[in-house]
Amino acid sequence: MTEVAINPVNPYLRMDRMPSIWCPGCGIGTSVNCFARALTQSKIDLKKTAVVSGIGCTGRVSGYMSVDSFHTTHGRALAFATGLKLGNPELNVVVYSGEGDLIAIGGNHFIHAARRNLDVLCVCVNNFTYGMTGGQVSPTSPATAKFTTAPLGQFEEPFNLPYLADSCGAVYVARWTTFHVRELTKAMRDALKKRGFRFIEVISPCPTLYQRRNRLGDGLDAMKYYQEKSVKKNGANTSELRIDFQSEITVGTFVDRERPTFADAMNARYKEVLGPRYVPCPDNYVPPQAKGEGT
Numbered sequence: 001m002t003e004v005a006i007n008p009v010n011p012y013l014r015m016d017r018m019p020s021i022w023c024p025g026c027g028i029g030t031s032v033n034c035f036a037r038a039l040t041q042s043k044i045d046l047k048k049t050a051v052v053s054g055i056g057c058t059g060r061v062s063g064y065m066s067v068d069s070f071h072t073t074h075g076r077a078l079a080f081a082t083g084l085k086l087g088n089p090e091l092n093v094v095v096y097s098g099e100g101d102l103i104a105i106g107g108n109h110f111i112h113a114a115r116r117n118l119d120v121l122c123v124c125v126n127n128f129t130y131g132m133t134g135g136q137v138s139p140t141s142p143a144t145a146k147f148t149t150a151p152l153g154q155f156e157e158p159f160n161l162p163y164l165a166d167s168c169g170a171v172y173v174a175r176w177t178t179f180h181v182r183e184l185t186k187a188m189r190d191a192l193k194k195r196g197f198r199f200i201e202v203i204s205p206c207p208t209l210y211q212r213r214n215r216l217g218d219g220l221d222a223m224k225y226y227q228e229k230s231v232k233k234n235g236a237n238t239s240e241l242r243i244d245f246q247s248e249i250t251v252g253t254f255v256d257r258e259r260p261t262f263a264d265a266m267n268a269r270y271k272e273v274l275g276p277r278y279v280p281c282p283d284n285y286v287p288p289q290a291k292g293e294g295t
Helices: 030-040 058-064 079-085 099-105 107-116 162-169 181-193 206-212 219-229 261-276
Strands: 051-052 066-070 092-098 121-126 172-177 198-204 230-234 249-256
Touching: 030 051, 030 058, 030 092, 030 121, 030 181, 051 058, 051 079, 051 219, 058 066, 058 092, 066 230, 079 092, 079 107, 092 099, 099 107, 099 121, 099 162, 121 162, 121 181, 162 181, 162 249, 172 181, 181 198, 181 249, 219 230
Parallel strands: 051 066, 051 092, 092 121, 121 198, 172 198, 230 249
Antiparallel strands: 172 249
16 A cells, blocks of 8 residues: 655644635745744744734734644734743744734834843744735835835835844844745744744745736746845845845845843842842743742
8 A cells, every 4th residue: 555645744734724825826835834844843842832923814824833823913913922921931932924913013012022032933924015905015015116005106115124123132033035945944943942032034925916016927936036136145234134126135044142031131130139039930021029928
């Protein structure tokens, strides 16, 4: 009897929910494949892993992962993740959502999660538009590109996401496209093993609303663009990583540093104040307790 080969990522996915809702040529599924492979390679405990996502096309990722998952309200994925890490500090918490959810309505949560060095991995799939709600301008939409809310061309300054994450204090910052599957998988694997606020930007095509409206072809045409226009530059200055319409895309790992997590900083401060009375807290935000005393 011939044995049927099983894809090694299948155990990490809810196969009963396949096929996915994503359009043909969309890169979100590719990024999920990379993430599942990173989970297999990192060997982290899946029973202590949770995926949190927000609203939009990428927000559906949590529903396809075979781990504890939370599909949250618009823009609040990082807020939910903060509470989740607070309530169960042993969890490996991954926030997985799109740039509209994380950086527009969720932008304030993003800034402060990085500032606090919250111990979570944040994966942002950037397709330059709101793919699920009609193709509107998003915080990363390249100037001059056309959208339903900018039919004559977008004119606002787009966010440079690696620069934003870096300047707010993230300890790990990387960017890859969905063409760079091996590099993206490695970045996810490396980030899963690190403590603190880790940020990975995944440049991904939206063939239905971004590619079509701007006459850029389909998902395969986007892959050709990513292949030809991407320049690998590890350690690049994040202030120089802006992406213009159909311009060169700098990819790589830009930041990999160490600094105290939120819990590290809390423990250090309360140990200084309370001295030998202080009982160190794990990597969470539970108020410190002095031995034999209240808070």
